[in-house]
Amino acid sequence: xxxxxxxxxxxxxxxxxxxxxxxxxxxxxxxxxxxxxxEMLDVVNERLTLEGKEPIAFDHDCREGIxxxxxxxxxxxxxxxxxxxxxxxxxxxxxxxxDTLVIEPWRSRAFPVVRDLVxxxxxxxxxxxxxxxxxxxxxxAPEANSLPVPEETAELAMDAAACIGCGACVAACPNAAAxxxxxxxxxxxxxxxxxxxxxxxxxxxMTLEMDRLGFGACSNHKxxxxxxxxxxxxxxxxxxxxxxxxxxxFSRK
Amino acid sequence: MTLNARVxxxxxxxxxxxxxxxxxxxxxxxxxxxxxxxxxxxxxxxSASASLAELGYNVKxxxxxxxxxxxxxxxxxxxxxxxxxxxxxxDSIWRLFYDTIKGGDFRSREANVYRLAQVSNHIIDQCTAQxxxxxxxxxxxxxxxxxxxxxxxxxxxARGQTGQQLxxxxxxxxxxxxxxxxxxxxxxxxxxDLVVMGGRARGIVVRNLVTGRIERHAxxxxxxxxxxxxxxxxxxxxxxxxxxxxxxxxYRRGAPFANPCFTQIHPTCxxxxxxxQSKLTLMSESLRNDGRIWVPQTPGDQRPASxxxxxxxxxxxxxxxxxxxxxxxxxxxxxxxxxxxxxxKGVGETGYAVYLDFADALRREGRESIERKYGNLFxxxxxxxxxxxYETPMMIYPAVHYTMxxxxxxxxxxxxxxxxxxIGEANFSDHGANRLGASALMQxxxxxxxxxxxxxxxxxxxxxxxxxxxxxxAFEQAEEDxxxxxxxxxxxxxxxxxxxxxxxxxxxxxxxxxxSRTDEGLTKARGxxxxxxxxxxxGVTVPGSAPSFNQSLEKAGRVADFLxxxxxxxxxxxxxxxxxxxxxxEAYQTEEGEARRDDxxxxxxxxxxxxxxxxxxxxxxxPLEFENxxxxxxxxx
Numbered sequence: 001x002x003x004x005x006x007x008x009x010x011x012x013x014x015x016x017x018x019x020x021x022x023x024x025x026x027x028x029x030x031x032x033x034x035x036x037x038x039e040m041l042d043v044v045n046e047r048l049t050l051e052g053k054e055p056i057a058f059d060h061d062c063r064e065g066i067x068x069x070x071x072x073x074x075x076x077x078x079x080x081x082x083x084x085x086x087x088x089x090x091x092x093x094x095x096x097x098x099d100t101l102v103i104e105p106w107r108s109r110a111f112p113v114v115r116d117l118v119x120x121x122x123x124x125x126x127x128x129x130x131x132x133x134x135x136x137x138x139x140x141a142p143e144a145n146s147l148p149v150p151e152e153t154a155e156l157a158m159d160a161a162a163c164i165g166c167g168a169c170v171a172a173c174p175n176a177a178a179x180x181x182x183x184x185x186x187x188x189x190x191x192x193x194x195x196x197x198x199x200x201x202x203x204x205x206m207t208l209e210m211d212r213l214g215f216g217a218c219s220n221h222k223x224x225x226x227x228x229x230x231x232x233x234x235x236x237x238x239x240x241x242x243x244x245x246x247x248x249x250f251s252r253k
Numbered sequence: 254m255t256l257n258a259r260v261x262x263x264x265x266x267x268x269x270x271x272x273x274x275x276x277x278x279x280x281x282x283x284x285x286x287x288x289x290x291x292x293x294x295x296x297x298x299x300s301a302s303a304s305l306a307e308l309g310y311n312v313k314x315x316x317x318x319x320x321x322x323x324x325x326x327x328x329x330x331x332x333x334x335x336x337x338x339x340x341x342x343x344d345s346i347w348r349l350f351y352d353t354i355k356g357g358d359f360r361s362r363e364a365n366v367y368r369l370a371q372v373s374n375h376i377i378d379q380c381t382a383q384x385x386x387x388x389x390x391x392x393x394x395x396x397x398x399x400x401x402x403x404x405x406x407x408x409x410x411a412r413g414q415t416g417q418q419l420x421x422x423x424x425x426x427x428x429x430x431x432x433x434x435x436x437x438x439x440x441x442x443x444x445x446d447l448v449v450m451g452g453r454a455r456g457i458v459v460r461n462l463v464t465g466r467i468e469r470h471a472x473x474x475x476x477x478x479x480x481x482x483x484x485x486x487x488x489x490x491x492x493x494x495x496x497x498x499x500x501x502x503x504y505r506r507g508a509p510f511a512n513p514c515f516t517q518i519h520p521t522c523x524x525x526x527x528x529x530q531s532k533l534t535l536m537s538e539s540l541r542n543d544g545r546i547w548v549p550q551t552p553g554d555q556r557p558a559s560x561x562x563x564x565x566x567x568x569x570x571x572x573x574x575x576x577x578x579x580x581x582x583x584x585x586x587x588x589x590x591x592x593x594x595x596x597x598k599g600v601g602e603t604g605y606a607v608y609l610d611f612a613d614a615l616r617r618e619g620r621e622s623i624e625r626k627y628g629n630l631f632x633x634x635x636x637x638x639x640x641x642x643y644e645t646p647m648m649i650y651p652a653v654h655y656t657m658x659x660x661x662x663x664x665x666x667x668x669x670x671x672x673x674x675x676i677g678e679a680n681f682s683d684h685g686a687n688r689l690g691a692s693a694l695m696q697x698x699x700x701x702x703x704x705x706x707x708x709x710x711x712x713x714x715x716x717x718x719x720x721x722x723x724x725x726x727a728f729e730q731a732e733e734d735x736x737x738x739x740x741x742x743x744x745x746x747x748x749x750x751x752x753x754x755x756x757x758x759x760x761x762x763x764x765x766x767x768x769s770r771t772d773e774g775l776t777k778a779r780g781x782x783x784x785x786x787x788x789x790x791x792g793v794t795v796p797g798s799a800p801s802f803n804q805s806l807e808k809a810g811r812v813a814d815f816l817x818x819x820x821x822x823x824x825x826x827x828x829x830x831x832x833x834x835x836x837x838x839e840a841y842q843t844e845e846g847e848a849r850r851d852d853x854x855x856x857x858x859x860x861x862x863x864x865x866x867x868x869x870x871x872x873x874x875x876p877l878e879f880e881n882x883x884x885x886x887x888x889x890x
Contacts, residue, residue, distance in 0.1 A: 015801075016802070035527070038531065046750050046752060052796070053796070054796050060493060061493055064328050064534050064535075067325070084632075089637070091636065091637065114463055120319065122320070122440070128424070129429075132428065133383070133425030136382045138303065142378065144377045144382075144395055145337075148389075149389055151390065154386050154387070154393075155386075158386040158411060161418060164417075188384065192384050194381070195384050
């Protein structure tokens, strides 16, 4: 059954990439524990609007945990305290009456703040553009069942492909590395026969692009795995490293 | 206005081949001279952008989100249909065609639907080659499952995340073309208007959502892949930013809007739980393969599910439709849920929910098998409701999910406005009055990968497209109009928030233009919408300024368009004097309470044309000819 709780929010407010940010305090009263975290922010924003103040900017879209648009650091943890949960799927029943929540945007040199909790994650698109795909033109595909893939392999590839590109792994990492993000894509495609022909070039291109964009390096803190809302395993980083090592022998470049 | 569907002559199965042969082609070397704007990067827009760029066209792709990978197609769970017949059940292109036409209650064009079924198999090949990790059998070949409204297993799936995987495939293909320099992506852009020059669509004006600046973009053709308008109901399963503005603005520039009242109510969603609720969450229809839907037989029965003995439960779908049982089409399943809840048999805190029970399936197959099929859905349910569906039955209720109506297009997917192409959910073409499960992904990708890239070439090859520049007066005018509208929104300075108006609009639409409609209710709704619109322009408050990142302003513009568009939906619903598919007017039903079509009077597409502010839109009918299927009363018994 639902309860009603009162919370104190300390929210990062920042007008633009150049602006200087600050934490501001808001009271969130009469919050139903059935609400999602973002619905709680909606309620706070409705109240701010009626008080003539500017609402808190935050990214969100599907509110089903799949689009990867939402995300903020809540009390130091990307997407908040629940394991395997995006911010939109975090429900207020996990908080206690009287709690204070510090809500901040993703922090990384590669993710400049756009406004308040909104950051620019264009760098993740650039990494995919560097090679995160199979090069197959529309119309040239062979019959789908001409290439069997062991069920176990397909499932493992699917585990990696579940990445929603939210950037929580980067926000969680002390080095702001994007290794889990890249590992997931490299691993997904390297596991499948469709992805093998380009595997060596792909892993090199994506890794170089990651370095160029200002992401840090992995030093095995495993924070990314702990905070990934899709619970993607760091074994995919291990596969990324193996693929990278192999590519030294096989890449044409 | 005349509506020429441009359906090619000849036998149904040969039309698409013949059409492709008869269309003019653009020489491969000349394709680079053409610029194409694609608005929206979901399955339709993403696949179109990639495929057009592969052909050599220069593509400018626009999306609202911060990345093209986040379009709402990503949330589709269940699967994608194709006529592969890997299961040896007697499936065929013809059967997929027939099921889709029948599922749509005979309100779609035969030729379009047949073509959809024809290209369905290529989609599976294409996506598999891209590395989409579809579910597989132990032998390594692709697995299939069944979905509502059909009796063969033709649905391909990737766990409960099929939309995500297909979209990431298209996004990958598109990203490859970004690297190749053939696609330029413009993220965080909101389309504010369509620019028409010399009677042709030649560009768009968009608002850069980060800077607030209005930008102009010209092209030789404009493709709208902007999805559906289910958010007119405020609560729907659509993503928060899904809106009607792009298609509605095109409508105001002369593109007819077809069948706007055809909106699908999905039977298996998590019930509403409070006023603050911002959206509804769908539970894939695939759950109906193994879940059994029931309510207590006695109205007002407050006992928990576990204490209601078997003989006091009403498995109403299995009872009424023994052949299809829990797998009846969505409209039938939704309406029946509403009926039992209206009879007082609903469950849960509000009484607006029915059980979806997996106890039998868990006993039969074991937890591991169920977990493999639906694990992430069960998790999602538990996360939202705090209840464990392995132990207590799920509670579900219908919610608005998809809109079959959309901009009118001909066989080439082009509007009556030359140069304006509309694909995916944004057009009206393939699903008639009701869409079958796993058909939306199929249509979006059919349009984007295989149909549009061919037909747009036919248009461009016709020639007669002068070069245009963004300093043309038509662009100037469109930008001025858009800026004036933004200023007007900011200047109202009222006391009610945008969401508050949107919520009220949603209540009106759900009550009077939802699962069950009456002429009186619709007429009343029209008045209520007009009043609400007037109140909005006098009483809305939009904080912040125009030249900045301003999410309240974004929402305000979209809700302002919904407030106009809602009236068009109601008008369309009143003018359709029959029940068909999802459009259920209580005055037209069979003795058993099923939708009763009127094929004499209503075998048509209703296309509405903008006539100016304050004037009644003009209705033009496109008669639907059925030469290959026999029109029948749908029966799922």
